[in-house]
Each structure stands twice: as C-alpha cells, then as structure tokens.
Amino acid sequence: CGFFVFIIICLFVESDLFGAVFPVLSTILFFMVKNVFDQYNNERNQKTKLIS
DSSP states (O other), rough: HHHHHHHHHHHHHHHHHEEEEHHHHHHHHHHHHHHHHHHHHHHHHHHHHOOO
C-alpha cells in the first residue's frame, strides 16, 4: 500500500496537477490522521476509566 501511494505521489510531482491537487490531499491526510488520533485518545481514556 505504501509503495502504491509513493508511485502516485511521484506521478503527481511529475505532472502539473500536483499544485492543484496537493491542498486537497493534505487536507484529506490531516483529517485521516486526526481521526486515528481521536480514536487512540478515546481508547486510552476508556482504559484509564476501567483502571480507576
């Protein structure tokens, strides 16, 4: 999966589309990371509640 993404990024860098698509990609990536981080925090909070 990572290698596939790497190829796509290389193709975008080579093309003129990169400047137009990059803001969208970075926004999507930001929300994906934010979701994962929120899920991680929720799981950690539930574990601390169980312990206390």
